[in-house]
Amino acid sequence: MISFSLQKTLHTAEGEMQLQVNAQVEKGKFVSLYGASGAGKTSILRMLAGFMKPDNGFINVNNAVWYDASRERDLAPQQRKIGFVFQDYALFPNMNVRENILFALDKNEPRNIVDELLEVTGLTNLATRKIQTLSGGQQQRVALARAIAKKPPILLLDEPLSAIDNLMREQLQDTLKEIHQRYALTTILVSHNPREIIKLSDIVIHLEQGRFRQQTTPALFFQNGGEASKITGNIISIDKNGHAVVLIENRLVSLPVAEERPAVNDKVEISCGDLKKLS
């Protein structure tokens, strides 16, 4: 069980923001942190990893105290059993794939985990390739393998799949899920992507401006009537039938408009009612 209470004054472009979050994460769960840009998601991961010091609060992991302001206890990052992949996954460009993964291990640790990780992440055939000759998705796999080489019980992921195209993203999500289950990890993922959160996580924690809004299941959070279930888009044109052409994420949809006259650039909300079986 990870339980934490974190308070920190953050300095945003609009002034000070109080980050104040309490949460409990059961061992073995896959948890996503969701919220608008600047809500404080990365700061929470950095505090859990020991890279940012909270102003107040505590972090307890499986009955060990990692941080406690009242007792002036603050474990150094290398003493916290955590694997992490942040947005800039900082691999060593002059080393090959295997060397990058090996680098995470101490001298006396068994090396056989490396072959297993190469296999799980689909990198066996690329083991001797230099990092700079790999695609972004392949590099991301190396970063993941390196993060879990020491078998940390906790894996922190800060939008590790954000710079990757949709197909590769889906494949890496499968790899992530496989790794989470195979190594019985407790994983905390920062993501803006509902599809990714629904596919991967048991629990979603919603943050708004540094504050904890709710902790629930992705199904309850994103489904009809749930907090984040609304589909919104922007009208980019009105077609010859008077239908609004709406940009929803990366799709254009032409929709009849029931009431009010829509105009180009209007932000609109779309509700879905019908369901058609495809196969």
Ligand SMILES: Nc1ncnc2c1ncn2[C@@H]1O[C@H](COP(=O)(O)OP(=O)(O)OP(=O)(O)O)[C@@H](O)[C@H]1O
């Ligand atoms: N060390 C720091 N001290 C004070 N403020 C900080 C520090 N690091 C980041 N901030 C500020 O805290 C705010 C929240 O940043 P954070 O990166 O945690 O948000 P986020 O929810 O992860 O955003 P995004 O989704 O855009 O990555 C930002 O306005 C940022 O400038």
